[in-house]
Amino acid sequence: MPFYQLIDRFLPRRLQAKLSLLVTALLILLVSLIGALFSDSAEKLLREQIGKKALEVAQSVAINQQIRQGLRARDADMVQPVAEAIRQATGAEYVVVGDNNEIRFSHPDPENIGKRFVGGDLGPALREGRSYASEAVGTLGPSLRGIVPIRGDDGDVVGFVAVGYLISNIESMIQDKRMEIFGYVGIVLLFGVFGATAIAHGLKSAIMGLEIHEIAALFHERNAIIGAIREGIIAVDGDGKLSFVNVAARQYLGEEFDLKLRGVPLKDVCPCPELALALERGEKLLDQEMVLQDRPMIVSILPLAAERGGLVASFRPKDELDRLARELSHAQEYSELLRAQTHEYSNKMHTIAGLLQLGAQQEALDLVINEASGYQQLIRNLAEAVPDPVIAGVILGKYNRACELKIDLEFDAQNSFADLPPELEREPLVTILGNLIDNAFDAVRESNDKPLVRLYLTDLGPDLIIEVEDSGPGVAEEVAATLFDSGVSTKEGGARGTGLALVKRAVESVGGEITFSDGELGGALFTVIIPK
Structure with missing residues (x-):
């Protein structure tokens, strides 16, 4: 198992708590390291400063004339007062003056005057004449001392000066510095934890309160949903x-x-x-x-x-959407055809039943024979003129719809629509015929005259010609220029102005053209020419 996964097992699952904990832990680690580095640097700097101070005080004592005279006269009474005055003024733990035999001429404890200097670190000063800082254990305990040689008039080393500060006092000062640094570290950690909590809360709000696993699930769901969509x-x-x-x-x-x-x-x-x-x-x-x-x-x-x-x-x-629209239109037309047939035959059956109940058997028989002969004649005409079952089915359906609406739909027996190219799609023809006839039905229903619609089909010559004429009021001049645009209609009400736009689109898809003019019946005449 990878290391980060192992750590993640021990962390809380909630994103806000996890982020707060991680940021806080990282902040503690960084601040602790910085605090330790600052503490170590402060300790080194303090020791260097105290050592430098001890050397400076020792150098000033070494050139003091009264100290040098007392050392030459070997008179401790001359050296001790001056050394003690300097010690008290500088805050040193001790200021020891001795000769080149390491015998003390001054000391904070007068009983140690005349005794040998303790520590064993005078060699470089007495033998080499060097000034330096040293740590050693003396009479008063471990100390940091600055040692400077005292030279006579001829330049020879005649003694030494040792100015010292106890290590215990230095450690106390260092501890005070550390506590100060750790106080700042604590303040930084306090603000850091508050900031980590605020950042975690802000991030959680920015991602709408979702957890990590919820975001991952949404991401996979989004990819799956978008991948399943057929739209680009x-x-x-x-x-x-x-x-x-x-x-x-x-x-x-x-x-x-x-x-x-x-x-x-x-x-x-x-x-x-x-x-x-x-x-x-x-x-x-x-x-x-x-x-x-x-x-x-x-x-x-x-x-x-x-x-x-x-x-x-x-x-x-767009062609896919058009295909779906055509399929839906055909389904609606088929449903409308079945409804119209059901309604029409229901009316006829009621009429026949009424005639029989009244005892008018001959009238009922005449109605049945007349209806059957008319319908059969239309079917025979369609079978001869329009052998294509799709086109014939559309015309038959519109005939039944016309009967229901009490509209005469004339289909001339001289019509001919048999020479249809096999490569010509039937869907555009269905769209053209269906919408033109429906528009004609709507037009004649508004007319006060006898509603009449004529359908003429011919395949003679190099083109297929479809003509639909009605006895309606015709096309108004204000919409004539934009009649085939989507949303344009001569009829009132919503959801209008789509039929002729679909017809125009279907005609263009098969390379044809459509025109309209005034017909012999007083209404509009729409002519569609489709090259074979």
């Missing part, structure tokens, strides 16, 4: 560089899966002016049609609410 999703930062691209987006943009796209400018991967403009303005766009990589896409853009800005864009090929 890209995220762009405020500098216009990609920060996220899912698998579907890579496929739509034609990028390799293993290519690193993070940090790549958006314009290098997808040079789309609309996306760049949305990034610059920070605008929210929903279901806008754009061209990405020469392919029409339905794009939604959501700006990111962050300091650096950016946006998230989702897109899907």
Whole structure:
């Protein structure tokens, strides 16, 4: 098991407690090391300063004329008062003056005058004439002493001066310094623990109170969800560089899966002016049609609410959405066909039942024969003129719908729609026929005259021609120029203006054209020409 995992087992699971504990432990370690270094440096510095002070005091004693005269006369009574006065003035533990035979001429304890100097560290001063600081054990105990030779008029060493400070007193001073340093360390630790707690709390708030394992779970869930989405999703930062691209987006943009796209400018991967403009303005766009990589896409853009800005864009090929819309439309048309047939035959059955109850058997029989012959005639005409079952099914369904709405739908027996190219898709034809007939039904229902709709189909010549004419009021002049635009309609109410836009799109998908004019019935005549 790795070392960090072993440590993590002993830490609390809550992120705030774990972060506070780790930061506090690290702070204690660092401050303790710094405190120890400062304590050691302070001890060395204090010893150096005391040693230097002892040397300076000893040097001043060594050149004192009264000390030198007393030493030459070997008169301790001349040396002792001066040495004691200097000791008391400088705070030294002792100021000892002796000759070159190490015999004391001064001492804080008068009983030690005339006795041999204790410590055994006078050699360099008496024999070499050097000044130095030394640690040794003397009569008063371990001390740090400064030793300086006393020279006669001829320059020879005639004695020495030893100025000392007890080690016990130095240790006490060092301990005071350490306590001062540790006091500062304690204050730093106190503020450090408070700061660690505040930082941990701020971080926990920034990540919305989630724990580490919860963040990891959300990350994996996000990847799984985004990976399962068929829409392309890209995220762009405020500098216009990609920060996220899912698998579907890579496929739509034609990028390799293993290519690193993070940090790549958006314009290098997808040079789309609309996306760049949305990034610059920070605008929210929903279901806008754009061209990405020469392919029409339905794009939604959501700006990111962050300091650096950016946006998230989702897109899907428009042809896929059109296909889904057509499939849904066909399902609705089929459902409407079944409902219309059920309603129409229910009315007829009620009529027949009423005639039979009234004893009008002949009228009931005539109604059945007339209805059957008319319906059979339409089926025969459709079978001859429109052998394609998809197109014939649409027309038959609209016929039943016309019967329900009490609208006459004329289908000429001379119609011919048999020469359909096999490579021509049937879905656009279904969209064209269905929407044009539905629009004609809506138009004639508003007319006071006898509602009539005519359907003409021909495949003679190099083109397929579809004409739908109605006896309605026609196309108003104010909408004629924009009739095929989405949302434009001559009828009142919501959810209007989509049928003719779909027809226009379907006609263009098969390379055809659509026009409208005034018909012989007084309403509109829509003509669709599709090259074979």
